[in-house]
Amino acid sequence: MQIDKLRGRELDQLFKAILSLRDLEECYRFFDDLCTVNEIQALAQRLEVARMLREGYTYHKIETETGASTATISRVKRCLNYGNDAYAMALDRIKEEQQQEEKEADEAVTD
Numbered sequence: 001m002q003i004d005k006l007r008g009r010e011l012d013q014l015f016k017a018i019l020s021l022r023d024l025e026e027c028y029r030f031f032d033d034l035c036t037v038n039e040i041q042a043l044a045q046r047l048e049v050a051r052m053l054r055e056g057y058t059y060h061k062i063e064t065e066t067g068a069s070t071a072t073i074s075r076v077k078r079c080l081n082y083g084n085d086a087y088a089m090a091l092d093r094i095k096e097e098q099q100q101e102e103k104e105a106d107e108a109v110t111d
Helices: 002-006 009-020 024-034 037-054 059-066 070-082 086-110
Strands: none
Touching: 037 059, 037 070, 037 086, 059 070, 070 086
């Protein structure tokens, strides 16, 4: 892993802080303090690019919809193909959570 070069107390502290966040609102507050708006947008854009690549969108469509450069799209694609499967893990978990929420909402309507 590329990030292994950065391993240490400071990075552990950062990741532990992220893992300590309890809900979406806490994430918004933490990342608002931690990052610039542009940094947050870049992270969110990469995740959206990964989602779109997994769903088979073309580079052109991804560029148009996200504003991501072809360099960013290529980097994300390389991570999807040769990385640590972290994009896939996160996107799968998000999808599972959304499906669970939809199921619970449907059950609430039928009750």
